[in-house]
Amino acid sequence: MAFERTIKQAFDKLTGEILNADEVFHKAKDAFLLRKDFHKDDVELYCLECEQKLNVSTSKNDRLHFKHNQNSNFCLLKDGKLSPGEKEEIYKIHKSKESDRHKYLKNKIGEKLSQLDDISSVQIDDKFILDEKERRKPDVHCKYLDKEIVFEIQLSELSLRYIISRHEFYQRNGIYLIWILDNFNVDGRKQTERDIKYLTEYQNFFKFDEKAEQFRLICKYKYPYLTEKNKLLNKWETKSIALSQLKFDKVTKQPYFFDFSNKTKKKKQEQIQKKWELEEQEKLAKKERKKKRAIEKSNSIINSLRESWSTNFYYGRIKREIENLSDYELSILNDNKAFKPKNEQPKIHHWFKIAKNKNVHFLFFILDCEQLKIDFNVKSANDETIIQTLMENKNLIKKDYLIKQILKNGYHFQEKDIVYLNNLYLKPKQIKINKILCQLSTKISDKSLIDDLFDHSSLICIIESAKRNKIVGFDYKENEWIAFANNAIHSYRQYWEYIELAFKHYGIWDKLIKSDTNRTFRKKLREYYDNNPKQNFDCDKLFKFLYPALCE
Ligand SMILES: [Zn+2]
Numbered sequence: 001m002a003f004e005r006t007i008k009q010a011f012d013k014l015t016g017e018i019l020n021a022d023e024v025f026h027k028a029k030d031a032f033l034l035r036k037d038f039h040k041d042d043v044e045l046y047c048l049e050c051e052q053k054l055n056v057s058t059s060k061n062d063r064l065h066f067k068h069n070q071n072s073n074f075c076l077l078k079d080g081k082l083s084p085g086e087k088e089e090i091y092k093i094h095k096s097k098e099s100d101r102h103k104y105l106k107n108k109i110g111e112k113l114s115q116l117d118d119i120s121s122v123q124i125d126d127k128f129i130l131d132e133k134e135r136r137k138p139d140v141h142c143k144y145l146d147k148e149i150v151f152e153i154q155l156s157e158l159s160l161r162y163i164i165s166r167h168e169f170y171q172r173n174g175i176y177l178i179w180i181l182d183n184f185n186v187d188g189r190k191q192t193e194r195d196i197k198y199l200t201e202y203q204n205f206f207k208f209d210e211k212a213e214q215f216r217l218i219c220k221y222k223y224p225y226l227t228e229k230n231k232l233l234n235k236w237e238t239k240s241i242a243l244s245q246l247k248f249d250k251v252t253k254q255p256y257f258f259d260f261s262n263k264t265k266k267k268k269q270e271q272i273q274k275k276w277e278l279e280e281q282e283k284l285a286k287k288e289r290k291k292k293r294a295i296e297k298s299n300s301i302i303n304s305l306r307e308s309w310s311t312n313f314y315y316g317r318i319k320r321e322i323e324n325l326s327d328y329e330l331s332i333l334n335d336n337k338a339f340k341p342k343n344e345q346p347k348i349h350h351w352f353k354i355a356k357n358k359n360v361h362f363l364f365f366i367l368d369c370e371q372l373k374i375d376f377n378v379k380s381a382n383d384e385t386i387i388q389t390l391m392e393n394k395n396l397i398k399k400d401y402l403i404k405q406i407l408k409n410g411y412h413f414q415e416k417d418i419v420y421l422n423n424l425y426l427k428p429k430q431i432k433i434n435k436i437l438c439q440l441s442t443k444i445s446d447k448s449l450i451d452d453l454f455d456h457s458s459l460i461c462i463i464e465s466a467k468r469n470k471i472v473g474f475d476y477k478e479n480e481w482i483a484f485a486n487n488a489i490h491s492y493r494q495y496w497e498y499i500e501l502a503f504k505h506y507g508i509w510d511k512l513i514k515s516d517t518n519r520t521f522r523k524k525l526r527e528y529y530d531n532n533p534k535q536n537f538d539c540d541k542l543f544k545f546l547y548p549a550l551c552e
Contacts, residue, residue, distance in 0.1 A: 009094060019043075050076070050134065112215035124140050150178070155183060200254060202254055205219070223260075230271055239257070241257050349381070440464075466503050494535055
């Protein structure tokens with residue numbers, strides 16, 4: 001292994017020269033001459049790193065080298081356990097300190113600082129700062145208000161150990177350190193550039209602003225921002241700032257212009273807020289899309305219904321389309337203005353007024369489609385009920401069926417509707433039955449039972465006759481109760497239990513027995529009991545609404 005000298009350079013204070021160890025010790029003659037000079041005090045040698053005195057020492061094999069005194073303070077070159085590469089960097093720094101650029105910068109900085117009101121005690125390369133461990137001589141030292149600031153100019157690459165050592169020294173001594181990084185490239189991939197970035201949490205880097213008249217620094221700082229897509233990114237900004245624009249972190253002793261981490265925290269909060277807003281916007285957009293789709297479907301159905309007004313071709317398809325709608329889409333359909341009153345006339349009255357026989361399928365469809373929420377109790381612009389409107393339409397037949405469907409759709413039959421039923425194209429007996437059924441419909445709150453009511457019209461008329469003590473819905477004369485009862489037991493034997501119960505409950509039974517002089521009724525009754533025919537109870541639910549007294 002080649003012999004490697006730890007201290008490669010020494011500064012001779014008497015001549016102002018930097019002596020290179022390898023050069024001066026290369027020739028044995030020069031080397032021992034130097035050793036002689038040293039002992040004669042003709043040279044005064046100092047370490048360029050710690051500025052402590054060095055001596056010329058000899059090792060075995062008569063190798064001469066520079067050496068710190070045994071009782072000297074800490075020095076990177078003595079105690080730093082540096083690698084050869086790290087040592088090399090420190091020598092480069094020492095060399096650069098002697099460069100014209102370095103001298104120019106420290107003098108300019110010192111000179112410009114001296115012109116500022118708040119600055120005092122500017123010292124260029126002339127101030128030793130000592131503590132129990134080390135001593136340093138910063139490039140520029142000054143007092144700024146109540147603070148002590150040093151400027152270290154850096155032209156060459158720095159080793160991390162060098163940076164940390166400087167940083168810790170000044171921090172320990174309560175002094176704010178500003179690196180003047182002359183060739184620094186924030187985007188650089190060099191080790192030095194990466195090291196220094198992660199050492200300073202504010203990520204503010206300074207250059208001396210040579211163009212400014214007064215003292216200014218060019219600060220390069222990382223700036224966090226949100227993209228349009230809410231991504232948090234950073235970019236480098238550059239700004240020329242006055243000393244008064246600097247802020248000072250009392251804990252880390254770092255001066256900074258822009259607080260990157262604090263701004264990043266705020267941006268992260270902004271990002272969360274924006275994320276929420278974007279989500280809300282998306283929800284709203286989704287809702288809008290949903291609404292738009294529902295309106296499109298609704299319009300398409302309305303158009304199909306318009307086309308179907310005069311035909312019955314499309315009802316099956318339209319019915320399926322309506323059945324496939326979601327609850328929301330259905331609410332949009334029911335909200336369509338096609339179902340809203342026009343000139344204060346509810347549409348239902350309009351349709352029932354103008355419809356002709358060829359349009360009756362449209363009315364059937366409207367009445368049959370339970371998904372359509374149409375109010376059949378609403379009065380016309382002229383205060384007419386839907387039954388009135390229907391009955392006044394001279395162009396429609398099948399009105400009895402339409403009336404039944406209207407009742408099924410929740411229409412509350414009105415007393416004033418009764419008279420309009422006379423206009424039905426039916427036999428008088430059938431009109432009377434319809435009147436009875438329509439009146440009874442008001443007692444049935446479960447409208448699905450309206451079909452049962454109309455399907456059992458004769459049975460209902462038998463019970464009603466008993467209840468009213470007057471034969472209704474049959475062609476019997478007023479006193480023909482036996483014939484009426486004989487017909488009932490003959491034709492409605494599967495419901496006879498209901499009928500007998502009603503006859504007894506409403507007091508018809510005794511009258512029947514009394515007036516059964518030919519015993520025809522009792523004969524039929526005996527026949528009935530002998531055969532005991534199966535009873536049909538499919539009207540139980542209906543009777544609970546119509547004749548609760550019979551169901552107790
Ligand atoms: Zn030293």
